[in-house]
Amino acid sequence: MRRILSHILRGGGDPSRFELAYVHRGAPDDRVTIKVSEVKHVGKGWFLLGDGETQIPFHRILYIRDEKSTLWEKRKAHS
Secondary structure (H helix, E strand, O other): OHHHHHHHHOOOOOHHHOEEEEEOOOOHHHEEEEEHHHEEEEOOOEEEEOOOOOEEEHHHEEEEEOOOOEEEEOOOOOO
16 A cells, blocks of 8 residues: 555656545545545555645555556455
8 A cells, every 4th residue: 555655646647646535434425535646645554644634544545546447445345
């Protein structure tokens, strides 16, 4: 996860072309979708949003995709 986000932010193309969704309780459908360009910093196991205060752990990420394909998607739990 860290490698994917770092690559996008440091020369893997225009970060605003990439979309990231993460679990956020209370949001519609308990999810928030942002452009990767809104990510300010990538840490070990988390990323920081552009507000400089909101830290999201990687385990809450649902997917990372661009216009053409999904780069990473969380596995679905078996029923």
